[in-house]
Amino acid sequence: MEAQTQVIFATAVFLVTYAIIVSEKIHRAVAAFCGAAVIIIAGILNVEQAVHFVDFNTIGLLVGMMIIVGITRQTGVFEYLAIKAAKQAKGEPIRIMAALAFITAVLSALLDNVTTVLLIVPVTFAIARQLQVNVIPFLIVEILASNIGGTATLIGDPPNIMIGSATKLGFMDFVVNLTPVVVVIYVLTIFILKLIYRRQITTRPELMQNIMAMDEKDEIKDQALLKKCLTVLALTITGFVLHQFVHLESSVIALSGAALLLLVTRMDPEHALHSVEWPVIFFFIGLFVVVGALEEVGVIEAIAQYALEVTGGALLPAGLLILWLSAVASAFVDNIPFVATMIPLIHDMGRLGGIQDLNFLWWSLSLGACLGGNGTIIGASANVVVIGMAEKRGSHIGFMGFFKIAFPLMLLSIVIAMLYLFLWYTLPVAKVILATLAFGILLAFVLSIMDRGSTPAQNQKISVK
Template sequence: MHADNQVIFATAVFLITYAFIVSEKIHRTVAAFCGAALVILAGIVNEEQAVHYVDFNTIGLLVGMMIIVGITRQTGVFEYLAIKAAKSAKGEPIRILASLGLITAVLSALLDNVTTVLLIVPVTFAIARQLQVNVIPFLIVEIIASNIGGTATLIGDPPNIMIGSATHLGFMDFVINLTPVVVVIYTITIFILKLIYKKQMVTCPELMQNIMAMDENAEIKDPVLLKKCLTVLGVTIIGFVLHQFVHLESSVIALTGAALLLLVTRMDPEHAFHAVEWPVIFFFIGLFVVVGALEEVGVIEAIASLALDITGGELLPAGLLILWLSAIASAFVDNIPFVATMIPLIHDMGRLGGIGDLNFLWWSLSLGACLGGNGTIIGASANVVVIGMAEKRGAPISFMTFFKVAFPLMLLSIVIAMLYLIAWYILHTTMAMLATLAVGIILALVLGWLGKDRASGGAQKSNT
């Protein structure tokens, strides 16, 4: 196939695959796999190149964490936490709403947001039923909290997992650079959500007593297994914190944690592997190959050149462009395929534009894609999961019901993120300038001292 035809074919396959993923006419895993098969059959990429484009660090991290969480969920600890949070709120619906939001955000940061909502939503329905209040505000808060919380760490949201795998950024890099702004965004967002839903969160004291009568301890099904799971989970998280210093990939840490948990629990591997969302894993594999074909024929490089022309190759405008583009795009399409496309594009922007430090662009992409997922009910995987669970339980959430609350909050979060990125850029630029100035001053003093020393040495020789 001629080079120009390869470009057209690869682009067409990508767009058609993307269209099927967004429309959900066929399962997104099938769409991604068919797209991958087409670009390989057409010779755009061969088998070896296709394997090269698959990011096995992302795949390994997802599989490892899915196994760990899948075994841990059998203990009932997540139901325990949800009921404990409701009781700590004294059964008051508005306080429960905030408590469940906080639990969701924290668990989304430490595990992943899709798994978190799968665990929290069933308990939420039980609590809302006891209080006889509308469950939809709880679900909307949990969706928004899961995406905000997932933004804070490397393992919290699939886009962050992909960014971390494609760069040299580690767990603590995400925590140090993203968690502060995530805490601010979450606090402001929950405050506004409480104001929005305050009038709907009304019940009687008798029903509040139903919550206080719930026994959270009864949810713990296997205390011995729980201790083993929490120990291994703690060791795994410590491994994530240290993985850059011990020069191990995050996937190695996650898979080692999964192997250790399988060993200490003596659980049947076949049963444990049922916890792995294999359609999600194969969706990623197909997607990596389809995007790899675009990279192979030079489409990604061309788009990167266009972006550099628009921003003049300047770091700050490029970062803000990526932030807003990612946010708006991720609100209306799944943020995973969008980030898969953006990662090679940012790499090419760095290579073509001579941008030395790409970290600013990675933080822009992370904040835009993860927070932008809150814009609509189809913006992120966690959103789609909650919507599906709500429909099965007879509490459907319409597109507009979610949109009119979540989209303005998403825009507000992006404005806050933009201000944070500008401050981050100014701070790091100022520090770099000060460091350069300090080095210059020290160098000048040393040279001056050496010159003075030589002059005094010459004077002594002439006197002699």
């Protein structure tokens, strides 16, 4: 196949694959895997080249964390946390919404946002039933909180996992550079959502007492397993924090944590591996090959050259362009394939433009892709997961209903991110100021949804399905 024909063919396969993923007519894992098969059969890439383009660090990190979380969820600790938060909010629906959003954001940063919503949504339905309130506002807030929280760390959102693997940026790099602005965006977003929903989710005092009567301890199913899981999870997160210093890939940390947990729990490996979302894994593998074909035939390099001409090779305009392009694109298409396309593009921009330090562009891509996923109901994997779980339980989240609330908030978050990136580039000391401000804002927010007082209550079990 001639070079020009290869360019046209690889581009066509990429666009068709992308269109099928967006249309959701065929499962995205099937679409990506079929696209990869066509690329190899057509001879654009041979098997060795295809394997080269698969980022096994990303794959390993995802598999390892899925196993750890899959075993941990059997303990009931996530249901415990949700009910404990609802009781701290004294059964008030609007404060429960904020408390569940906080847990969702924190767990999304420490685990990942897709896993977090899988854990939190069933409890949310149970609490909404007790309060006899509309569950949709809770779900919308949790979607937004999961994507915002996931932006803060290396392991919180698949785009960050991919960026970290491609750049060798570590866990603490993401925490130091992204968490301060994420905290500001999160608190402002939840404050606005509380204003929007404060009149829509009200309930009677006796129903609030039902929440206070729940006993969160009943949700812990296996104390011994819980201790082992929390110990291994703590060691794994510590490993992420230190992995740059001990010169180990993040995938090695995650897979080692999974192996240790399987060892100490004597869990049946076949049962434990059921918690791995294999369609997600194969989706990533297929996607890496399809995007790798574009890189191989020179399409990515040509786009990078054009981007350099548009921005004049200047870092600040390039970063802001990537931020807004990523945000708008990720709102309407899944941010995972978009980021998979952008990573080699940014690498080529650095190589062609002679830019040594590309970190500013990576933070722009991360903020744009992760926060942009909040723009529409199909913008991120966590969004789609919540839609499916809600529909199974008889609740429907409409595209326009979500869009009217989420898209303006997404734009606001990108404006804040843009100001942060501008200050980050022009005045580095601003990061220290913002970090201090973010800590104060977060502390005030946590105190606002907690009440130190206690209310005696009868123990009552809650059904989480």
